[in-house]
Amino acid sequence: MVRIDGKRGVRPRYCLSARYVSWYLMCAVREAMSLQTRQHSSYQSDLKTILADLLPRKQAEVKEFRSQHGSKVVGEVTVDMMYGGMRGIRGLVTETSLLDPEEGIRFRGYSIPELQEQLPKGPGGEEPLPEGIFFLMLTGQIPSQSQVDSISADWAARADLPQHVVQMVANFPNTLHPMSQFSSAISAMQLESKFARAYAEGMPKTKYWEYTFDDAMDLIAKLPPLASVIYRNCYHDGKIGAIDPQKDWSANFASMLGFSDPQFTELMRLYLTIHTDHEGGNVSAHTCHLVGSALSDPYLSFAAAMNGLAGPLHGLANQEVLVWLKKLQQDVGSEVTNDKLKEFIWNTLNNGQVVPGYGHAVLRKTDPRYVCQRLFAQKHLPNDPLFRLVSQLYEIVPDILLEQGKTKNPWPNVDAHSGCLLQYYGMHEMGFYTVLFGVSRALGVLSSLVWDRALGLPIERPKSFTTEALQKMVS
Ligand code: CMX
Numbered sequence: 001m002v003r004i005d006g007k008r009g010v011r012p013r014y015c016l017s018a019r020y021v022s023w024y025l026m027c028a029v030r031e032a033m034s035l036q037t038r039q040h041s042s043y044q045s046d047l048k049t050i051l052a053d054l055l056p057r058k059q060a061e062v063k064e065f066r067s068q069h070g071s072k073v074v075g076e077v078t079v080d081m082m083y084g085g086m087r088g089i090r091g092l093v094t095e096t097s098l099l100d101p102e103e104g105i106r107f108r109g110y111s112i113p114e115l116q117e118q119l120p121k122g123p124g125g126e127e128p129l130p131e132g133i134f135f136l137m138l139t140g141q142i143p144s145q146s147q148v149d150s151i152s153a154d155w156a157a158r159a160d161l162p163q164h165v166v167q168m169v170a171n172f173p174n175t176l177h178p179m180s181q182f183s184s185a186i187s188a189m190q191l192e193s194k195f196a197r198a199y200a201e202g203m204p205k206t207k208y209w210e211y212t213f214d215d216a217m218d219l220i221a222k223l224p225p226l227a228s229v230i231y232r233n234c235y236h237d238g239k240i241g242a243i244d245p246q247k248d249w250s251a252n253f254a255s256m257l258g259f260s261d262p263q264f265t266e267l268m269r270l271y272l273t274i275h276t277d278h279e280g281g282n283v284s285a286h287t288c289h290l291v292g293s294a295l296s297d298p299y300l301s302f303a304a305a306m307n308g309l310a311g312p313l314h315g316l317a318n319q320e321v322l323v324w325l326k327k328l329q330q331d332v333g334s335e336v337t338n339d340k341l342k343e344f345i346w347n348t349l350n351n352g353q354v355v356p357g358y359g360h361a362v363l364r365k366t367d368p369r370y371v372c373q374r375l376f377a378q379k380h381l382p383n384d385p386l387f388r389l390v391s392q393l394y395e396i397v398p399d400i401l402l403e404q405g406k407t408k409n410p411w412p413n414v415d416a417h418s419g420c421l422l423q424y425y426g427m428h429e430m431g432f433y434t435v436l437f438g439v440s441r442a443l444g445v446l447s448s449l450v451w452d453r454a455l456g457l458p459i460e461r462p463k464s465f466t467t468e469a470l471q472k473m474v475s
Helices: 016-038 047-069 079-083 112-118 130-139 145-157 163-171 178-192 194-200 205-235 249-257 262-274 283-293 298-309 317-332 338-350 368-380 385-404 415-424 430-454 467-474
Strands: 097-100 104-107
Touching (some): 047 130, 047 145, 047 205, 047 430, 079 467, 104 112, 104 130, 112 130, 130 145, 130 262, 130 430, 145 249, 163 178, 163 205, 178 205, 178 298, 178 430, 194 205, 205 249, 205 298, 249 262, 262 368, 283 298, 283 430, 298 430, 317 385, 317 415, 317 430, 338 385, 368 385, 368 415, 415 430
Antiparallel strands (some): 097 104
């Protein structure tokens, strides 16, 4: 069968006419969004001005720090570290968050419970708005409600998707993984990059951060509509609703995805806040930083990060957890005894597979992102069978991993819990879960990228060795 774009050889989603109808509907939706957002396109928050005021002080602080302590030794590198994924090597500067192995993540010094208490909320809601953590990661300050509201309005005004991207996504076969669709579409959006345009026109280095900021704001605004188009296209009717400039980022996202339950919107606010950042060395954050260090624009840098997030040991683990849980339910049946669970877990390990959602390269305790999702579940869905299974596993898996004796951290990470909440509210399509993670991760890695350019961090280029050269070095 011939695709709408004339290519052959890829299994189409619908027959030609149905595909065309779907594409046409999406164009109409996009046009509606475009009209709506255009009416507000002059809206801009004062975030850039606040940042511009902050930068000189921070730049001077770093300059002074480096001139005083630039030659101080902060760590050592062993041969094992070089073969062992650089675990423990102190080699990066990331301003937005810091991960303590025992305590977990802090964003600009604030723990997740502190953020839940102090960041502005949505109307009638109890969970923090992701707009607030973005402001915090960029500026180091807790924003006011009006500052957060102005970011919501700013993002709503920038949310329009380029026509060619909508069309490109409509042309993808729905067998193409949503993360591949997501990263391809983000790369294709690079045509929008103000950074790339300004660089081609010869902008001075002092302006890099400004255009990085502009691209970050545009890209973050466009991610929920893009993710929604992918979701509706892969699993539903291909139609998404229009952006409402009165609503916050998560509320718009939830409704574009097709969810109307206010509790799902609350979950999105929490979800999109806690997945934003996990300091700089994880695969997605490091990739964005690395690719950005070549002065690839924020679209290309973030698309690269998403390809890393799509790996099963990183962000795809949230999908893997659900696949594993479903298999477990199928194998174990309705009466889930501890003994049956233990047998299933040992089978997983003895087959040479990992228990998805458990372990971490840095953390050595239960991930606070797991804990806050568990608290959300205890509050809103205490009797949900899947939540009860996830809780039962929390009682059993760590001891088994300890008994096996390989895993350095036997405790659950963020991905062990997120899928069960999404299932409860009716988002059953686990292939989409990592896209949600990616939309949130943009807030952390792109605010870091703004600081990378503001601090003038150079192209990243660590030294590598062959085994032979290393052997010579140590002998
Ligand atoms: N199940 C079984 N074995 C595990 C394990 C798990 N959950 N976690 C670690 N191990 C194994 C490792 O595979 C490794 O085995 P080998 O020595 O045979 O290679 C050994 O234990 C030591 O690994 P580690 O130092 O404890 O962990 P790493 O820093 O190498 O890896 C991570 C960290 C997250 C990749 C790993 O714990 C894992 O694979 N977990 C399951 C996948 C997952 O949940 N990933 C999501 C992480 C959070 C995120 O980024 O989103």
